[in-house]
Amino acid sequence: MENDIEKVLVDEQEIQRRLDGMALELEGDFPGEPLLVVVLLKGALVFAADLLRRMPRMLEIECLSVASYHGGLDSCGVVSFLDRELPDVRGRRVLVLDDILDTGRTLRAVVDRLLGDGALEVRTGVLLAKAKRRAADVEANYVGFHIADEFVVGYGLDYRGRYRNLPYVGVLGRAAR
Numbered sequence: 001m002e003n004d005i006e007k008v009l010v011d012e013q014e015i016q017r018r019l020d021g022m023a024l025e026l027e028g029d030f031p032g033e034p035l036l037v038v039v040l041l042k043g044a045l046v047f048a049a050d051l052l053r054r055m056p057r058m059l060e061i062e063c064l065s066v067a068s069y070h071g072g073l074d075s076c077g078v079v080s081f082l083d084r085e086l087p088d089v090r091g092r093r094v095l096v097l098d099d100i101l102d103t104g105r106t107l108r109a110v111v112d113r114l115l116g117d118g119a120l121e122v123r124t125g126v127l128l129a130k131a132k133r134r135a136a137d138v139e140a141n142y143v144g145f146h147i148a149d150e151f152v153v154g155y156g157l158d159y160r161g162r163y164r165n166l167p168y169v170g171v172l173g174r175a176a177r
């Protein structure tokens with residue numbers, strides 16, 4: 001698996017150090033109040049697990065499955081909600097966590113949906129944000145790392161379902177695609 005990675009973009013130590021900072025920032029921004037965290041599966045699984053264990057406060061975790069990529073390299077533009085039931089967010093302050101902000105369509109659709117379902121406030125956090133023009137009008141409130149516009153895997157991000165368990169973020173070599 002490691003041999004398929006052409007270059008490491010963000011290594012394990014950098015990620016772990018940055019998560020310390022993000023957790024502190026979040027603690028400061030949501031003082032005291034009960035927080036509902038919505039984790040977008042499967043990409044944000046690893047990021048959320050490491051980040052939320054750095055936050056010694058009361059919070060609840062819900063997961064949402066959304067699809068936009070369908071396993072390939074390019075977003076198809078349509079965001080679908082895959083769960084039969086969505087978490088009850090009425091009157092709640094919500095933090096949505098995703099792996100990466102690319103076109104922005106996923107976060108836009110999720111934020112709109114949660115606000116439409118009655119959330120009091122929705123903020124967003126991503127491990128990675130690609131430098132590009134977003135198709136949807138959205139930026140994340142918390143960003144781990146800003147990266148160039150290239151396809152990455154690892155630390156939750158996959159290519160055809162694989163590479164999510166790499167402890168770092170890297171670029172997949174041509175031969176593996």
Ligand code: 5GP
Nearest residue numbers: 043075101102103104105106151152157158
């Ligand atoms: P957006 O809706 O912002 O275009 O895309 C968000 C979703 O697309 C992410 O949650 C992620 O699943 C997928 N995605 C976008 N860019 C990449 C990438 O470089 N690598 C991988 N593995 N997934 C990506």
Ligand code: MG
Nearest residue numbers: 041042043099
């Ligand atoms: Mg995803």
